[in-house]
Amino acid sequence: xxxxxxxxxxxxxxxxxxxxxxxxxxxxxxxxxxxxxxxxxxxxxxxxxxxxxxxxxxxxxxxxxxxxxxxxxxxxxxxxxxxxxxxxxxxxxxxxxxxxxxxxxxxxxxxxxxxxxxxxxxxxxxxxxxxxxxxxxxxxxxxxxxxxxxxxxxxxxxxxxxxxxxxxxxxxxxxxxxxxxxxxxxxxxxxxxxxxxxxxxxxxxxxxxxxxxxxxxxxxxxxxxxxxxxxxxxxxxxxxxxxxxxxxxxxxxxxxxxxxxxxxxxxxx
Numbered sequence: 647x648x649x650x651x652x653x654x655x656x657x658x659x660x661x662x663x664x665x666x667x668x669x670x671x672x673x674x675x676x677x678x679x680x681x682x683x684x685x686x687x688x689x690x691x692x693x694x695x696x697x698x699x700x701x702x703x704x705x706x707x708x709x710x711x712x713x714x715x716x717x718x719x720x721x722x723x724x725x726x727x728x729x730x731x732x733x734x735x736x737x738x739x740x741x742x743x744x745x746x747x748x749x750x751x752x753x754x755x756x757x758x759x760x761x762x763x764x765x766x767x768x769x770x771x772x773x774x775x776x777x778x779x780x781x782x783x784x785x786x787x788x789x790x791x792x793x794x795x796x797x798x799x800x801x802x803x804x805x806x807x808x809x810x811x812x813x814x815x816x817x818x819x820x821x822x823x824x825x826x827x828x829x830x831x832x833x834x835x836x837x838x839x840x841x842x843x844x845x846x847x848x849x850x851x852x853x854x855x856x857x858x859x860x861x862x863x864x865x866x867x868x869x870x871x872x873x874x875x876x877x878x879x880x881x882x883x884x885x886x887x888x889x890x891x892x893x894x895x896x897x898x899x900x901x902x903x904x905x906x907x908x909x910x911x912x913x914x915x
Contacts, residue, residue, distance in 0.1 A: 651880040652679035656729040658721065659683055660712055660770060661740035661789070663690035665839035666875070669868035670737060671695075673876045675703040680729065684721045685740070686711040712740045712766035713758075722773045735879040736774035737787045738767045743804035756803050763807035767814065771829070775822050783826025785879045788815045790831040792894050808833075812890055819888030828887040830878045835894025836865040860895030 657674050661667035662683035671683050675698045685691040688709045695707045708724050710717035725733060741763040744755055767788050778784035793801060794808030812831050819829040836842070836856050842865075846853040856865050874893045877883055892898060 650678040651876070651882065652677040652735070654678070655734040656680045656725070656732050657682070657735040657737065657879065658725050658733060658770075658774070659737045659739065660718075660721075660766070661685060661738075662707075663687045663694050665841065666789075666834065666837060666868045666871045667739040668694045669872035670739065670875050671705065672698065673869070673872045674735075674737075674879075675705050677876070679735070680704040680706075682706050682708060682721060682725045682728065684708045684710050684712070684718075686713075686717075712770070713761055715769055718766065718769045718773065722777070725777075731777050732781050733774055733777040733784055735785045735787070736770060736778075737875060737879055738770045739789045739875075740766060741789055741807075743793075743801060745800055746803065747800055748802040751803055759803045759807050760810075763804070764810045764814070767811055771814070771818055775818075775825075775827060778827045779822070779825045784828075785883070786815075786818065786827065786829040787875055787878045788812075788829070788831045790815070790833045790890060792833050792835045792892060792898050795833060795890075795892075795898065815890075816888050823887060828883070830883070830886060830888070831890045832871065832875050832878065833890045833892045833894070834866070834871050835860070835892070835897045837871050837893075838865045838867055860897045861899070862895045864895070866893065866895055 652674055657679045659667060659671055659681060662671045663685035671681055674681050683695055683705055691707045691709060695705050698705045706728060708721045710721045712718055744759055771786060774786055788811050790812040791808040793805045794812045798805055815829050815831040857863055871893050874891050878891055
């Protein structure tokens with residue numbers, strides 16, 4: 647059955663050119679949304695948007711770097727021209743990570759990760775709320791991560807940023823709920839984006855370890871994560887607010903203690 651949950655709705659999406667962002671854009675457009683698709687990679691964005699516009703989908707690409715506040719403002723100004731300021735769903739996926747210990751990672755690297763992940767989300771939320779308040783409400787979905795819920799040694803800057811986004815989302819939900827604006831966060835686990843799959847192709851042991859990390863025995867797909875994001879952005883989640891939706895195949899559903907072969911156990915009836 648074809649769903650059209652976003653028919654006559656307007657969505658803005660950052661990080662739209664690749665991975666989870668592209669899958670989310672395709673899902674939104676496929677369900678009828680008018681989409682403003684934002685990314686700094688002009689070629690990849692054109693490649694992602696082209697097939698959708700060829701199908702008659704209403705997607706407007708905006709080449710902008712979320713590291714720059716002026717770029718984010720330009721994206722929202724494009725939205726204003728298209729929809730006269732209406733914004734039903736604002737989804738903020740743009741971000742990145744960087745490996746390095748807390749001791750060794752330079753201050754400028756921390757600042758870059760913070761600006762890319764956290765400050766860009768803050769600015770997007772600010773601009774989205776200003777529009778949603780005047781048009782009766784909307785849904786905000788921020789990109790956190792299971793890495794924002796617990797520690798990953800060597801990824802402290804990324805983990806700290808994603809934890810901040812989750813806490814920010816909780817605060818935002820309470821600040822703007824009275825305007826019929828919902829704010830939630832998506833927390834993906836290992837998702838098989840093109841970049842991740844390319845790295846795993848050269849590291850079969852790491853690929854096997856990722857597969858063992860979930861009870862489903864595999865990593866997720868961008869489309870599976872996009873489905874969860876679009877649920878949060880849709881009216882299907884009209885009473886889901888100030889929460890995180892973990893999309894990790896069950897990876898975080900264990901305590902971290904040693905695991906044993908369940909087939910070796912026998913249970914008395």
